[in-house]
Amino acid sequence: MLELKKLTKTYATGDQALKAVEVEIPAGQVLALIGPSGAGKSTLIRCINRLVEPTSGSVILNGENITKLSSSGLRRARRTMGMIFQEYALVERLTVMENVLSGRLGYVGFWRAFLRKYPQSDIDEAYRLLDRVGLLAMADKRADELSGGQRQRVGIARALIQDPKLLLVDEPTASLDPKTSRQIMRLICELCAERGLAAIINIHDVALAQMFVQRVIGLQLGAVQFDGPPDGLTPEVLTAIYGEEDWQATIEEVDEDDLENESAAA
Amino acid sequence: MPVVQNHGGPNGWKLHTTRQSMVRWFCWLLGVAIFLYCWNVISEATTWFFVWDSPRIAGDIGGRAMPPKWEYIDKLWEPIWDTLNMATLGTILALIMAVPVAFLAARNTTPNAYIIRPIALFIIVATRSINSLIWALLLVAIIGPGVLAGTVAIAIRSIGFCAKLLYEAIEEIDVKQVEAVTATGASRWQVMAYAIVPQIAPAFAGISVFRWDINIRESTVLGLVGAGGIGLQLQGSLNTLAWNQVALILLVILVAVVISEWVSAKVRGAII
Numbered sequence: 001m002l003e004l005k006k007l008t009k010t011y012a013t014g015d016q017a018l019k020a021v022e023v024e025i026p027a028g029q030v031l032a033l034i035g036p037s038g039a040g041k042s043t044l045i046r047c048i049n050r051l052v053e054p055t056s057g058s059v060i061l062n063g064e065n066i067t068k069l070s071s072s073g074l075r076r077a078r079r080t081m082g083m084i085f086q087e088y089a090l091v092e093r094l095t096v097m098e099n100v101l102s103g104r105l106g107y108v109g110f111w112r113a114f115l116r117k118y119p120q121s122d123i124d125e126a127y128r129l130l131d132r133v134g135l136l137a138m139a140d141k142r143a144d145e146l147s148g149g150q151r152q153r154v155g156i157a158r159a160l161i162q163d164p165k166l167l168l169v170d171e172p173t174a175s176l177d178p179k180t181s182r183q184i185m186r187l188i189c190e191l192c193a194e195r196g197l198a199a200i201i202n203i204h205d206v207a208l209a210q211m212f213v214q215r216v217i218g219l220q221l222g223a224v225q226f227d228g229p230p231d232g233l234t235p236e237v238l239t240a241i242y243g244e245e246d247w248q249a250t251i252e253e254v255d256e257d258d259l260e261n262e263s264a265a266a
Numbered sequence: 267m268p269v270v271q272n273h274g275g276p277n278g279w280k281l282h283t284t285r286q287s288m289v290r291w292f293c294w295l296l297g298v299a300i301f302l303y304c305w306n307v308i309s310e311a312t313t314w315f316f317v318w319d320s321p322r323i324a325g326d327i328g329g330r331a332m333p334p335k336w337e338y339i340d341k342l343w344e345p346i347w348d349t350l351n352m353a354t355l356g357t358i359l360a361l362i363m364a365v366p367v368a369f370l371a372a373r374n375t376t377p378n379a380y381i382i383r384p385i386a387l388f389i390i391v392a393t394r395s396i397n398s399l400i401w402a403l404l405l406v407a408i409i410g411p412g413v414l415a416g417t418v419a420i421a422i423r424s425i426g427f428c429a430k431l432l433y434e435a436i437e438e439i440d441v442k443q444v445e446a447v448t449a450t451g452a453s454r455w456q457v458m459a460y461a462i463v464p465q466i467a468p469a470f471a472g473i474s475v476f477r478w479d480i481n482i483r484e485s486t487v488l489g490l491v492g493a494g495g496i497g498l499q500l501q502g503s504l505n506t507l508a509w510n511q512v513a514l515i516l517l518v519i520l521v522a523v524v525i526s527e528w529v530s531a532k533v534r535g536a537i538i
Contacts, residue, residue, distance in 0.1 A: 078451035089446035093464040102460050106451025114459050
C-alpha cells in the first residue's frame with residue numbers, strides 16, 4: 001500500500017537525515033518507528049506527505065508516486081494521509097469543531113471553508129468522530145481550553161475526518177502523562193483496526209510501542225537498523241539502535257494485572 | 267578576566283579588569299565633554315533676551331486665553347467630527363492596504379524573497395519615513411484642500427506602521443499549526459485563512475486600535491496645512507491671536523484624545 005524506495009533526505013546544512021530508506025507497508029498495518037533523537041523519524045514521516053521535500057527516492061502510495069505529483073495532485077494525495085502531531089498542533093484560537101472540520105479542507109473550496117459553510121455530511125461526521133473520541137460536549141470550546149489528552153483526541157478526530165487510508169503519527173504521546181499516553185495509543189490503534197488504516201507511529205517509548213503495534217522499525221542515523229515484530233526487540237537490537245544501555249527494564253513484559261486495572265479505570 | 271588569581275590566597279572577583287574600567291571611565295568623560303560642547307553651541311545660537319522674557323510672554327498669553335471662549339464650541343462640533351472621521355477612515359484605508367503588504371513582507375508568507383519582499387519592505391519604509399503633515403501638504407497640492415486630503419494622508423502614513431507590526435506578528439506564528447493544516451491537503455489560501463489568520467487576529471486588532479488612537483492625535487494638526495478638521499480652526503485662531511479660542515480648541519483636542527485612549531485601552535484589554 002505504501003512503499004518507500006531509496007528515500008533520501010539531505011538538508012541544506014549537509015546533514016543526511018535519511019539514507020536510502022526502503023520500507024513497504026501493507027494496508028491496515030500499524031507500525032512503530034523507533035530510534036534516538038535525530039535518527040530521522042520525523043523527517044521520514046514528513047517526507048511521505050512532503051511537508052519536507054525528499055532529496056531523492058520515491059514514495060509510492062497505492063501505486064501513485066507522491067514525489068512526482070504537482071501541487072494540486074499533492075493536495076489530493078495529502079487528503080488520504082491523516083497526520084497527528086506531538087504537541088497536537090491544533091489551531092489554538094479556533095473552536096474544537098473548527099479544528100475537526102479543518103480536516104475537510106482538502107475537499108471543500110476556499111469560500112466554503114472561509115465562511116465555515118461545510119456540507120451537512122461533514123458536520124455529521126465531525127459529531128460522530130467527536131463522540132467516538134469522547135469530546136462531543138467540547139465541540140464549542142476553544143482548542144486552548146482543553147487538556148493535553150483532550151487536545152490530542154481533537155487531533156485524532158481531525159486526522160480521521162479526512163477519511164484517510166494512512167495515518168502519519170509523530171510522537172503522539174511525548175507531551176502526555178503515562179496513563180493518557182496509553183489511552184491515546186490504544187485509541188489510535190483501535191481506530192486503525194476499526195477502519196482498516198495503516199499507520200506509521202513515531203514513538204520514543206519502546207515499551208508502549210511493544211504493547212500496541214504489529215511491527216517495529218528501528219532507525220539509526222537515517223538508516224533502517226531493525227525491521228520486525230515487537231518481540232524481536234532484544235537488548236542486542238536496542239543497543240544497535242540506541243547504543244549501550246541496560247535494556248532489561250525497558251522491554252520487560254507489561255503485567256497482566258496492570259493492564260486489567262487500567263482498562264477498569266478507563 | 268574578572269577572576270583575580272591570588273597566589274596562595276582565595277581567588278578574588280571583579281566585574282571588570284583594570285583595562286576595561288579605564289576604557290569605561292574614558293567613554294564617560296568623552297560623553298560629558300561632548301554634551302558640554304553642544305550646550306555651548308546651542309547657547310551661542312540662542313537669543314537669551316527672548317528666553318529671559320518668556321515667563322512674562324507666557325503669562326500674558328495665558329491671561330488672554332483664560333477663560334476659554336466657551337460659546338465658540340458651536341463652531342467646533344463639525345471640525346472635530348471631521349477630525350474623527352479622517353482618523354477612522356484613514357485607519358481603515360491603511361489597514362486594507364497594509365494587510366497584503368504585510369503578507370508580502372513576512373519571510374514565511376512572501377511569494378518571492380528576492381523581488382517582492384524588498385518591494386514590500388520599501389513600501390513600509392517609504393510610507394513610514396514621511397510625516398503625515400508632509401503627506402498632507404503634498405496631497406493638498408494634488409487633490410486640493412479638505413478632508414479627503416487629510417484622510418489619504420493619514421492612510422498613507424499608517425500603511426508602513428501597520429504593515430510592519432503585522433508582518434512581525436506573521437513571522438512569529440507557530441509553524442506547527444501551519445504544518446498541521448497544510449497536511450490536511452489545504453490550499454495556500456485555506457492555510458492562510460485557517461492557520462495564519464487566527465494566530466495573528468489578536469495582533470491585528472491591537473495594531474488597528476493603537477494606530478487609530480495615534481491617528482486621532484495626528485489628524486488634529488492636519489488642518490494647519492489645509493487638510494481639514496479642527497486644525498483649520500486652530501490655525502485661524504492662532505493667526506488672529508484669538509487666544510481664548512485656541513484655549514478651547516486645545517481643550518477639545520485633549521478631551522478627544524483622552525476618549526480615544528480610553529477606547530483603545532478598553533479594546534486592547536478585551537482582546538488580550
